[in-house]
Amino acid sequence: MTQNKPAYLLLEDRTVFRGKSFGAEKEVVGEVVFNTGMTGYQEVLSDPSYCGQIITFTYPLIGNYGINRDDFEALHPHVEALIVKEHCTAPHHWRKVLTLEELLQEKGIPGIYGVDTRALTRRLRMCGTMKGMLIIGREPKAEDHARLEQLALPQDQVARVSTKNPYHCPGRGKRVVVLDFGVKAGILRELTKRQCDIRVVPYDTPAEEILGLKPDGILLSNGPGDPQDVHQAPQTIKSLLGQVPIFGICLGHQLLALACGATTEKMVFGHRGCNHPVQDVESKQTFLSSQNHGYTVATESLTGTGLKVTFINVNDQTVEGLAHKSLPAFSVQFHPEAAPGPYDTRYLFDQFMEMMEAFKTKKNSTRGAISYAT
Numbered sequence: 452m453t454q455n456k457p458a459y460l461l462l463e464d465r466t467v468f469r470g471k472s473f474g475a476e477k478e479v480v481g482e483v484v485f486n487t488g489m490t491g492y493q494e495v496l497s498d499p500s501y502c503g504q505i506i507t508f509t510y511p512l513i514g515n516y517g518i519n520r521d522d523f524e525a526l527h528p529h530v531e532a533l534i535v536k537e538h539c540t541a542p543h544h545w546r547k548v549l550t551l552e553e554l555l556q557e558k559g560i561p562g563i564y565g566v567d568t569r570a571l572t573r574r575l576r577m578c579g580t581m582k583g584m585l586i587i588g589r590e591p592k593a594e595d596h597a598r599l600e601q602l603a604l605p606q607d608q609v610a611r612v613s614t615k616n617p618y619h620c621p622g623r624g625k626r627v628v629v630l631d632f633g634v635k636a637g638i639l640r641e642l643t644k645r646q647c648d649i650r651v652v653p654y655d656t657p658a659e660e661i662l663g664l665k666p667d668g669i670l671l672s673n674g675p676g677d678p679q680d681v682h683q684a685p686q687t688i689k690s691l692l693g694q695v696p697i698f699g700i701c702l703g704h705q706l707l708a709l710a711c712g713a714t715t716e717k718m719v720f721g722h723r724g725c726n727h728p729v730q731d732v733e734s735k736q737t738f739l740s741s742q743n744h745g746y747t748v749a750t751e752s753l754t755g756t757g758l759k760v761t762f763i764n765v766n767d768q769t770v771e772g773l774a775h776k777s778l779p780a781f782s783v784q785f786h787p788e789a790a791p792g793p794y795d796t797r798y799l800f801d802q803f804m805e806m807m808e809a810f811k812t813k814k815n816s817t818r819g820a821i822s823y824a825t
């Protein structure tokens with residue numbers, strides 16, 4: 452039990468935040484990012500896209516409804532550490548099976564509480580996300596900072612979180628191959644609700660193997676890290692484009708853009724939370740969306756790619772959605788499956804279903820056509 456040992460977060464810019472330890476007693480290094488959601492800590496903790504990151508929540512009380520059996524987005528959380536103002540030791544909810552601290556201990560994840568998370572968030576907003584080191588039971592030393600500066604953040608997070616073996620979630624409807632870059636359970640849930648027959652395959656599955664599964668559509672999942680580190684994915688997606696309808700979510704959206712020749716860039720502090728407004732460029736309708744990303748598609752790189760912008764972020768005008776102008780492929784930077792967050796954009800899964808149906812109908816009608824020699 453590590454509760455109440457002094458603990459420190461040392462940032463790359465030498466700032467130190469002091470708090471107390473809870474969860475596992477472990478010194479870790481990661482990219483420190485902030486999430487502005489008021490609820491949904493269990494989904495956030497278990498979202499594979501946070502692999503390698505230390506999360507601080509801007510909401511001051513975390514853990515007040517405990518941890519339940521239903522809301523995990525992956526079997527094992529991949530987050531490096533958690534930083535909160537206050538963690539609740541006596542949560543109350545009828546679905547509660549563990550406290551937040553019990554989960555952190557069980558999964559070997561360290562946490563710090565009692566931190567001025569407002570000041571930490573302001574620092575990250577001003578200076579951008581940066582590397583951080585968690586130190587427990589002793590004050591940070593100059594050598595720690597030197598070590599932190601030298602340590603490179605990992606680049607293999609997708610390989611770490613993607614499934615090692617293909618698996619099948621049977622259904623009566625459309626066959627969807629999910630290219631797993633770190634898929635959230637929420638995405639599979641939305642496909643299952645629509646009766647899809649789902650084949651989840653590892654992130655590095657070759658295009659021929661994917662097409663060999665005879666999919667009606669391909670879903671490019673969310674995932675951690677820099678999209679430019681997933682080297683073979685853009686080439687695979689390029690070979691699939693036009694052959695089968697494609698829907699990309701978050702990392703999947705960024706990889707679709709790379710496959711079409713656009714570029715991605717790192718944002719200063721990213722978008723992580725449940726209330727990010729996005730606007731449909733055509734209808735001008737605004738939706739609230741759930742988001743978790745630190746990279747974005749560079750708007751100026753879209754010229755000549757065949758892609759058009761379908762959604763923009765209302766706060767900073769960054770690209771939030773893309774569609775191919777002539778091929779059946781579209782993508783969003785935000786999370787239509789929510790988990791956690793608002794369900795405003797869940798209709799995009801229906802749009803994917805319609806795209807698969809239209810593509811199948813068109814293919815069948817051209818396959819059966821008789822051509823006459825003239």
Ligand SMILES: NC(=O)CC[C@H](N)C(=O)O
Pocket residue numbers: 500672673674675676677678700701702703743744745746747
């Ligand atoms: N949720 C995601 O898929 C995140 C995508 C990517 N890792 C980013 O941070 O931008």
